Amino acid sequence: LTFQGGAAWRKRLMDDLGDQGDVSALIGRRSDAELSALMTNLGGHDLPTVIEAFESIDHDRPVCFLCYTVKGFGLPLAGHKDNHAGLMTAAQVETLRSTMRIRPGQEWEPFEGLDTAPARLRAFLDNVPFRREGTRRFTAPALPVPDIAPPPNPSLSTQAGFGLILQDLAKGDSALASRIVTTSPDVTVSTNLGPWVNRRGLFAERELIDVFKRERIPSTFNWEFSPKGQHLELGIAEMNLFLMLSALGLSHSLFGARLLPVGTLYDPFICRGLDALSYACYQDARFLLVATPSGVTLAPEGGAHQSISTPLIGMAQDGLAAFEPAFVDELAVLMAFAFDYMQKDGDSAPDEHNWLRDETGGSVYLRLSTRNLEQPKRVLSAETRRDIVDGAYWLRPPGPNCEVVVAVQGAVTPEAIAAVGLIAEDRRDVGLLAVTSADRLNAGWTAAGRARERGHMRALSHVERLLAPLPRHCGIVTVIDGHPATLGWLGAVHGHRVRALGVEHFGQTGTLDDLYRHYGIDAAGIAAAAQAIAPGRPLRHLRAS
Structure with missing residues (x-):
């Protein structure tokens, strides 16, 4: 009916x-155009009603306003089910322009077509509260980053190391530690945030005692809530985590006070909140996202808790x-x-050392x-x-x-080290490249390529320098506990043959050795790939097995 009009x-x-x-008379007194305007004048389009509703609120509690509207209101496409991607014809645009009293060439004049004098409108806008208060975009000084030393433990996981590093920061009195805010969707303890929370507390508007402590129930964690707390505990909702990181990560811009948000979650569940993560980056929010555990290395928990695609998400997500x-x-x-990187706000000119916009x-x-x-x-x-870095x-x-280089990223590094030892018995001058960021390598490589195309003929990325000494006949075996495409592009840097190893299918439950062997990312699998890509006499280890 909205599309068909008044008749x-x-x-x-x-x-x-x-x-x-009386009702029939009310309808009869109106022309078709007037009747259509009356019937489609829903609450969301009735500005006086909207303002009245806003001004009726006399408290600071959250309020939800449901404002019914018509998509395409006022346009000839309004009410048509196909109008989401609809375009008006030139004649329809001309009719709209005439109806709005907008002169040709004046479409971008802010007060065109209005009855009120432009000077009066400008004076009004200049005096609305958010304009009177000056700028709405703030800055905050960068906080110095204290020395961060690795824990001395002879054997440790990166997740445990993360927790110990945060614990050391929590023990100190640095300005940076005072501005760190951690948050997690119900995995605070299982992502090693517990020691930080013990020392820095949980945030609440008023002090709340730890119920377990009050009831004398044994626990290794002391969860005291107060306005001074520096951890925000969330329920199992990764979308909320990324919304929280986005809000906290814009504090320097919105309020002129810098926070350094750190969020933890299981790596596979990044996918649950991708929309909010993407928009957080789009808004240039600043945060540290710690995703752990990851990959099939979390062997006993099966496919539901094992991640495959997240390294590719990390490479593709801008910001x-x-x-x-x-x-x-x-x-x-x-x-x-x-x-330090979270606090940078310089220009976008790339660093000619790595061609990244650090x-x-x-x-x-x-x-x-x-x-x-x-x-x-x-x-x-x-x-x-x-x-x-x-x-x-x-x-x-x-x-x-x-003859062969093994390039490895992450937790399967011991398998790569063992494989290189086996390969080196029958292949010459074998190299082992420890990759800490496929994302940064790839971004620098593509940026350097663009720079050369634009006349910077000597532009070289970090990965180009690393792989430059390799002979053309050298093969590269890449391995990661994640999708093999993460590193599979390395051969394109200088034209080397590549065999990319990784995980392409949903994980299985089993021992670590069983799963690595199943996916071909154990030492034997890496050695077999090396033998295939660098032909020669059979590797003696593979002959023996």
């Missing part, structure tokens, strides 16, 4: 109502720098980078694991620390006659 409204009303005296460290000293470097800043995604790994006994040089470094540099 259709009149017929339907008269057919349904019959002769109703989000994605990392997957294998060792805790790498994690410490990356967390220090993250807290001065622009953004949010950071850490894909971590519960797998305990033996930690390397080493002191990271400044160059290695930078390489970790840029996305990769040589754990075992290739020799001049390298």
Whole structure:
């Protein structure tokens, strides 16, 4: 009826109502155009009614207004079921322009077609409250990032390392620690936020005692609520997590006070909140997203808690720098980078060292694991620390006659190390590339390519420099506990053959060894891929097995 107009409204009303005296007279007094306007003037289009409803609220409690509207209100497409992507004809646009009293060429004049004098309207707008208060976009000074040292534990998972690093920050009195706000959708304890919460407390508008403590029920966690708390506990709703991170991560821009939000969740459940995550990045919210556990490495819990596609999400999502460290000293470097990167607000000119827009800043995604790994006994040089941030470094540099390189990201690094030892018995100068961020490597590579196309002929990305020494006959085996496409592009950098290993199908329940063997990402699977991509005499380990 809305689409058909006043005549259709009149017929339907008269057919349904019959002769109703005053009602029929009310309908009869109106032209078709007037009747159509009356019947489609729903509450959401009735500005005086909307204003009256707004002004009737005399408290500060949340209120929901249901404002019924017609999509395409006032247009000839209004009320048609196909109007979502509908376009008006030139004649219809001309009719609309004439109806709105907008002169040709004046379509962008803010007060065109209105009866009130422009000067009066401008004066009114200049004096509405949000204009009188000045700018609505604020800034906040960056907080210095204290030294972040890796825990000394000889064997540790990156998830546990994350918890210990946060605990050390919680013990201190740095300005940065005072502005960290953590939040989690019901997985606070199982993502190792517990020690942080014990020291920094949970936020509430008023103080609340820990019920378990009051009832003398044993617990390793002390959950005291107060206005000073620095953790927000959410229910199982990842969409709410990303909405919260978005809001907290815009505090410097909205209120001129910087917060450093840190959110944790199980890695596969990033997919539950992708819409809110994407819009958070689109709004340039700043946060640290810690997703753990991840991959089929969470072997006993089966496919529901094992993630495959998330490394690709990390690569594709604009405004989000994605990392997957294998060792805790790498994690410490990356967390220090993250807290600094979250506060950057410079121009978008790329750094010619890696061709990444690091001065622009953004949010950071850490894909971590519960797998305990033996930690390397080493002191990271400044160059290695930078390489970790840029996305990769040589754990075992290739020799001049390298036949095979294994590039590994994340928790399957021990399998790659073992495989390289096996491969090196029968292949020359084997290299092992530790990838900390496929996202950063890929972004730098594509950016450097664009720069060369625009005349910067000497532009080289980090990954191009890393792989430049490899002979053309060298093969690359990539391995990740995630989708193999995450690293499968590495061969395109300099034209090397690649065999990409990873997980492509829903996970299984089993032991870690069983699952790695099933998906071909164990040491034997990596060695078999190396033999296939670098032909030569059969690897003796594979012959023996």
